[in-house]
Amino acid sequence: xxxxxxxxxxxxxxxxxxxxxxxxxxxxxxxxxxxxxxxxxxxxxxxxxxxxxxxxxxxxxxxxxxxxxxxxxxxxxxxxxxxxxxxxxxxxxxxxxxxxxxxxxxxxxxxxxxxxxxxxxxxxxxxxxxxxxxxxxxxxxxxxxxxxxxxxxxxxxxxxxxxxxxxxxxxxxxxxxxxxxxxxxxxxxxxxxxxxxxxxxxxxxxxxxxxxxxxxxxxxxxxxxxxxxxxxxxxxxxxxxxxxxxxxxxxxxxxxxxxxxxxxxxxxxxxxxxxxxxxxxxxxxxxxxxxxxxxxxxxxxxxxxxxxxxxxxxxxxxxxxxxxxxxxxxxxxxxxxxxxxxxxxxxxxxxxxxxxxxxxxxxxxxxxxxxxxxxxxxxxxxxxxxxxxxxx
Numbered sequence: 107x108x109x110x111x112x113x114x115x116x117x118x119x120x121x122x123x124x125x126x127x128x129x130x131x132x133x134x135x136x137x138x139x140x141x142x143x144x145x146x147x148x149x150x151x152x153x154x155x156x157x158x159x160x161x162x163x164x165x166x167x168x169x170x171x172x173x174x175x176x177x178x179x180x181x182x183x184x185x186x187x188x189x190x191x192x193x194x195x196x197x198x199x200x201x202x203x204x205x206x207x208x209x210x211x212x213x214x215x216x217x218x219x220x221x222x223x224x225x226x227x228x229x230x231x232x233x234x235x236x237x238x239x240x241x242x243x244x245x246x247x248x249x250x251x252x253x254x255x256x257x258x259x260x261x262x263x264x265x266x267x268x269x270x271x272x273x274x275x276x277x278x279x280x281x282x283x284x285x286x287x288x289x290x291x292x293x294x295x296x297x298x299x300x301x302x303x304x305x306x307x308x309x310x311x312x313x314x315x316x317x318x319x320x321x322x323x324x325x326x327x328x329x330x331x332x333x334x335x336x337x338x339x340x341x342x343x344x345x346x347x348x349x350x351x352x353x354x355x356x357x358x359x360x361x362x363x364x365x366x367x368x369x370x371x372x373x374x375x376x377x378x379x380x381x382x383x384x385x386x387x388x389x390x391x392x393x394x395x396x397x398x399x400x401x402x403x404x405x406x407x408x409x410x411x412x413x414x415x416x417x418x419x420x421x422x423x424x425x426x427x428x429x430x431x432x433x434x435x436x437x438x439x440x441x442x443x444x445x446x447x448x449x450x451x452x453x454x455x456x457x458x459x460x461x462x463x464x465x466x467x468x469x470x471x472x473x474x475x476x477x478x479x480x481x482x483x484x485x486x487x488x489x490x491x492x493x494x495x496x497x498x
Contacts, residue, residue: 309446309460313377354389394437424484432478
């Protein structure tokens with residue numbers, strides 16, 4: 107036993123001597139360089155890069171020197187319309203003026219899909235300019251590369267910026283189209299979680315829809331779809347503008363949840379982004395107004411209808427001042443009144459939302475079945491949950 111203990115001690119000493127001997131000054135120590143070299147595509151300087159008619163755009167870079175360590179490095183190309191890249195900084199009040207391409211690379215030889223660069227330039231331009239259209243102009247873009255080691259915090263390093271002076275990105279209409287119809291279904295819409303209530307299209311505005319819903323005091327929720335049983339939830343909404351202060355959020359079941367009760371107007375603004383439909387929801391306090399010659403203020407001073415206690419009741423209006431054709435509409439954010447106008451379809455006393463040009467009145471454009479005469483002593487009743495309306 108003593109011999110074994112002596113042998114073990116000798117082996118441990120040898121290991122310690124070996125470890126000390128290998129800890130030399132010339133051992134590599136990881137360090138993060140200040141920058142590295144990115145090279146522009148060979149044909150970029152004197153030619154127009156027509157992205158929609160190209161397959162790839164090739165960049166190369168010198169591998170960053172992390173102190174001699176052979177580390178697995180990720181390369182991400184970043185693109186700006188300005189040669190000086192700006193980061194998002196809340197204190198300084200700045201927003202990043204560049205975007206990162208989704209595809210990353212594991213080597214400094216980076217063959218970017220021209221279609222990916224084309225699509226992201228257009229999306230970024232539309233975001234910066236706050237527009238839904240791209241001008242298809244030849245313009246310079248500026249590119250830098252970010253390198254980092256995924257397993258090492260603080261290893262980000264940025265290359266020099268290269269200019270591509272003549273880049274032509276071209277908008278190409280995707281195969282996807284905007285929805286032609288939308289529906290909502292929820293906890294307080296018709297028969298709870300069974301009724302799919304159709305939304306009204308905003309007249310003359312493709313991809314925009316609106317409806318009114320009631321939310322009880324204890325709160326409620328809904329889902330939407332482009333067809334009944336669509337069951338599309340909060341995760342598919344790109345943005346929610348809660349103008350009503352309803353405290354809108356998402357539930358574990360992907361429902362769109364309202365914490366505060368009341369009557370609300372829902373407006374969906376659908377756009378095509380990145381080859382798919384993007385849904386944007388606006389929530390406003392519900393308001394329905396009567397306008398035109400039947401009210402004292404005419405078209406200049408419309409008057410609001412009175413909301414019912416819940417979805418089972420009728421919105422009402424009795425303050426008619428003269429005998430004239432009924433003109434009534436839902437107040438919808440960023441919409442002219444005539445785009446969200448409706449009338450009563452006399453054949454079945456249902457709400458008929460405007461879907462044609464009406465230069466003068468419903469009688470001329472749609473005929474007797476849709477032209478309703480309002481007059482003093484009558485009451486307009488509208489039930490948005492059932493889709494019915496009457497003038498009695």
